[in-house]
Amino acid sequence: MKKKNAVIMAISLTSLICLVLFAFISYYTSMNRKISKDLNSSIPITLEFEYKDSHHWFLGDGATIAKAKLEDDDIIKIMEKSKREWLKTPIPIEIQERVYGNEFNEALIQDALIPEVKNGYWTFLDRYRLDNGLETEPNVYYENTGNYSLGVIDLDNNILYYIKFDS
Numbered sequence: 547m548k549k550k551n552a553v554i555m556a557i558s559l560t561s562l563i564c565l566v567l568f569a570f571i572s573y574y575t576s577m578n579r580k581i582s583k584d585l586n587s588s589i590p591i592t593l594e595f596e597y598k599d600s601h602h603w604f605l606g607d608g609a610t611i612a613k614a615k616l617e618d619d620d621i622i623k624i625m626e627k628s629k630r631e632w633l634k635t636p637i638p639i640e641i642q643e644r645v646y647g648n649e650f651n652e653a654l655i656q657d658a659l660i661p662e663v664k665n666g667y668w669t670f671l672d673r674y675r676l677d678n679g680l681e682t683e684p685n686v687y688y689e690n691t692g693n694y695s696l697g698v699i700d701l702d703n704n705i706l707y708y709i710k711f712d713s
Contacts, residue, residue: 577612581708585669585697588627590620593706610710611659621699624706625667632667632699641670641696645709660707663700671695673712 577597582589597612616624625632637645645659673693698707 581612581697584695584710585671585708586629587624587632587669587697589706590623593620595708597708607712609659609712610708612708613660614706616699616704616706618704620706621701621704624699628669630669630671632669632697635663635666635668635698637663637668637670637698641668644694644711645696659709660698661700663698663707664702666701667699669697 576591577595578589578591578593581587581595593614593616595612595614597610599608599610636642646662671694673695693712694709695711696707696709699705700707
């Protein structure tokens with residue numbers, strides 16, 4: 547009987563360790579974690595992201611476009627715990643051109659990466675300049691950038707949009 551109990555305890559302990567390990571690996575490979583790390587913000591693990599990712603192509607080039615529905619307390623957590631500055635909209639025209647196309651007009655907004663956000667907050671990270679050791683100021687767009695990340699919080703619809711572009 548003692549041997550049977552020891553085997554059951556060993557199986558239970560092994561199952562628990564596997565479960566914890568699975569949860570740990572899932573968290574650190576989740577979209578939430580990737581966005582948190584990329585935007586240097588605290589993205590709640592409870593958010594469910596819808597996303598498209600084309601980074602599986604040559605040399606990691608591609609784009610990730612994601613969105614998640616936010617609760618009011620999620621918005622507060624993201625803004626307060628962020629290590630990056632989130633600025634009030636409007637987004638500068640140079641960044642809008644990246645999101646909506648070279649000509650910012652109503653026709654292009656229909657086919658844009660994300661909907662136009664008039665009431666919200668945004669943060670921008672020029673990873674090209676950061677990765678190449680070039681000085682940059684927070685949330686400043688440079689025309690020659692090929693790698694950037696953009697986070698946009700839409701306050702009217704309580705949605706977080708995320709774009710990561712690598713060229």
